[in-house]
Amino acid sequence: MKEEEKLEQARSRCIDSWAQNMNLYGITPSVGRLYGLLYFNEESMTLDTMKDELGMSKTSMSTSVRQLQELKMVEKVWKKGNRKDHYQSLDDWYQTFSDLFSVKWRIGISNNISTIEKSLADIEEIINSPGVSKETKEAAEIDQKKLQYSLEYYDWLNRFVDSIESKEIFEFIPRNKKDE
CATH class of the missing domain: 1.10.10.10 (Winged helix-like DNA-binding domain superfamily/Winged helix DNA-binding domain)
Structure with a gap:
């Protein structure tokens, strides 16, 4: 050849x-x-x-x-x-990844936070409803805790994406192993 x-x-x-x-x-x-x-x-x-x-x-x-x-x-x-x-x-693949990752994840994060906040508002109404059954109220309170936990995760994920956009991530994971 x-x-x-x-x-x-x-x-x-x-x-x-x-x-x-x-x-x-x-x-x-x-x-x-x-x-x-x-x-x-x-x-x-x-x-x-x-x-x-x-x-x-x-x-x-x-x-x-x-x-x-x-x-x-x-x-x-x-x-x-x-x-x-x-x-x-x-040909800056680090920047390309940062741009692609950030754009796609920001959209997903934003959509999920919006959905969770709407669901939390509904759940809050259920919990505070005078006629709600004990079982429904307990289930709603469990869901409320799960969704509040998920908001903490999305807050973390937003900060992670921030670190990629600001290039702060490279302080923790250098571009080259020799720079570690």
Whole structure:
């Protein structure tokens, strides 16, 4: 096997693995392959070039690039003398993880806190209702404690996400083992 083929195989192996694991971040394998292509390409690429490399439609390619831009994994770059849009990968994986993790977890945390607070208000009404049965009141009080505990967890999770966004997490888990 020629060295060029071996290099291409090594790149392809990584791209395939990354593409399959991008679903952890809510990214489809095809969008993951596009990121991998841009990551290993030293030059910025146009939609047409990406389309030809991956065999996807231009519409699908455009949608995928837009998604990667929204996730701050790809940026549009200007090329002198060329009117087509060019794109390149952003290669700070620590920042990419921070952005992806923070956005997705903040949405989940916010939704869950809102739901819990509404349920706690209903439970409070049940507990304070003069006509409620003893069994229902006891069950409501147990649920109330469980939901209050869950709010403590979401407070902790919010602070954890804060530490990722502020990069404070790197004081506890350095980027490189040698920095420990």
